[in-house]
Amino acid sequence: MTDRSVLSESANPSSPLTVEVAIIGAGFGGLCTAIQLLERGESRFVLLEKADEVGGTWRDNSYPGAACDVQSHLYSFSFAGKADWSQRYAPWNEIQDYILDTTRRYGLRRYIRTGSEVCAAHFDESTGHWHLNTTRGDEVIARHVVLASGPLHVPSTPRFKGIERFKGKSFHSAQWDHGYDLRGKRVISIGTGGSAIQYCPEIAPAVDKLYVLQRSPAWVIPRDTRRYPQWRKTLFARVPLLRKLHRARLYWSNESRVWPIFTPWLARRLQSLAGLFIRHQVQDPDLVRRLTPDYVLGCKRILISNKWYPMFNRANVELVDDGIAEIREHSVVTRSGRELLVDCIIYGTGFQVDPRLYMKDFPCSGLPGHELMKDWKDGSEAYLGVHVAGYPNLHQLVGPNTALGHNSIIFMIEAQVHYILESIQALRARGADFLDVRPDAQRRFNERVQDALKGTVWNSGCVSWYQQADGKNFSMWPWSTWRYWLATRHLPAHDYRFLRCSSKVTAARQASTQAEPA
Structure with a gap:
């Protein structure tokens, strides 16, 4: 045909x-x-x-701060290289542009x-x-x-008691409403996974109050935020072999991370460094304790961010590690009976x-x-x-x-x-x-x-x-x-x-x- x-x-x-x-x-x-x-x-x-x-995931997830946690030169097709990635870990829009360009290139x-x-x-x-x-x-x-x-x-949205009564704004991170102005609003973010650690630090400076609802803390390690200089982009474009060697180096350095996965005792040694990272970035010792996971590094998804922990030093950000009992017209009620007045609920609760x-x-x-x-x-x-x-x-x-x-x-x-x-x-x-x-x-x-x-x-x-x-x-x-x-x-x-x-x-x-x- x-x-x-x-x-x-x-x-x-x-x-x-x-x-x-x-x-x-x-x-x-x-x-x-x-x-x-x-x-x-x-x-x-x-x-x-x-x-x-x-575009799939990168078409849908356009929330503030959305980016990949795999290096740009590796998170792309081996047969369709891109010489001018802007930085080590590309933002969502650059990945989506790459997908659109590849779609056009191959007709x-x-x-x-x-x-x-x-x-x-x-x-x-x-x-x-x-x-x-x-x-x-x-x-x-x-x-x-x-x-x-x-x-x-398929976004996963919890079915809390009274969720249909809420009269404020609510949306899932994968269905971000860019037309809704968060400035000056009281916001609760439900979830502390890969999406929440990216968008929460971005919206924190704009909102009046940000409640971060945590079921269990995640291990978060530093992100390499370096940008590729123009001379390097030009070199990758003119000498594709160098770009391919760079990609190969990234692949094998990532592949070395498999050893802590196979040997939990090694992961336990490395998590002490991750613990130091938390203590270095968070000022309140009680928050350090609440943000430190009680499970072995890698047992759940490891997240990368330089902004997540410092965000909790802000006066308008509060960590809430109490579960939700119900949602009312203008508030969220925790299991301990505390009522949090909010204008907006953001579900950073991942996918099914x-x-x-x-x-x-x-x-x-x-x-x-x-x-x-x-x-x-x-x-x-x-x-x-x-x-x-x-x-x-x-x-x-x-x-x-x-x-x-x-x-x-x-x-x-x-x-x-x-x-x-x-x-x-x-x-x-x-x-x-x-x-x-x-x-x-x-x-x-x-x-x-x-x-x-x-x-x-x-x-x-x-x-x-x-x-x-x-x-x-x-x-x-x-x-x-x-x-x-x-x-x-x-x-x-x-x-x-x-x-x-x-x-x-x-x-x-x-x-x-x-x-x-x-």
Whole structure:
């Protein structure tokens, strides 16, 4: 199918759009998949994006101070380098501009359908195709489906008693209302995670009062705020090899952080330095105590900021580590009975990262007897985080147990996209219609993952978003990223079944029977 035919079909909503590959989500993962498909000569695909623009996380999270906690030159595609990053850790708008520039550079607009939220997916064994339905009533039929929506797109908002009674302003950090003027307002920020530590210091000087509601403190370490001088940007542009060497140095320095993850005793030694950082930046000894975590460094996500701790030295900022009992028309009441008068509530409460939560309203059925939410009722699992047994030709990016605590997720995404394209190529080479990972291979892989996680800092006793209710870690990759890269270079065919659709099997059998002599 040519580019022109894809466009013509997409212009006629009354008939289904038939493609070889349907990509759900146009963030880093979806765009990477599209670019690599084009690099391999495959243009029969479509990107289905629920919003009106590409970018994913970096389109949505535009709150004050939003920035990446992975170095700019590493938080970008290896095949689409950018020589003129402004600083070590780029702000959200610079990352979004990079995404838009990359979309233009590779001519991806013609393949993107915005405003197309996929609400259901069903695999038809008789034809070997997936049928996708969107909220606007479109149908897409595809041989392969790539789930590239990622885990950071469904905001998590607590349901406090009386929340519907609040008459002031309220919004989630991922849905920041830039039209609301915070100056002179009494504001409560709920949560002290990766978003809150960025926006709270930015809004603190403008508001009349800022209450920071903390359930548990986070370990926060210094941020490298250095900017790249113009001479270095010019050098990177003129000598790309130097930029690539800089990227490689960043990769391996980040990769060295994996050792404290695997050896909690080393993490405990390093957390003494993090404790010194708190004591150096916070003046009140009682606040130092309340802001110091009681769990091992790295057990929960490590955050980076030079502004978070000094913010608590301000007279108009107050740390509240008492839980919320209820919300009233103009106030928040804590469990101790204290009533805090506020004009605005900001939810810095993160996202629903468990696939069983952010995909709970997404019906997905595979081979007969397989429904994704039922198969994942005890926890989400996949083979290499990409393939789930019973769901042929369904490929996932940043799936179960492929998130990181020490390096760039873009590295993992590129490895996964390569693996997906290898699986598509292996399927075509065998003349099959679909491939399905063997259940025993998936089980063995996940047993190894869970066994490897036992000795890591993530399983050292704290409760984090990496875990489901029973304590199982469904999120993190428990080895070095180069090991994942090696594991995804080639498809281990013995761990997969290569099948033909049932209609072809039936036709072949009928032809064979008719060919037999009477």
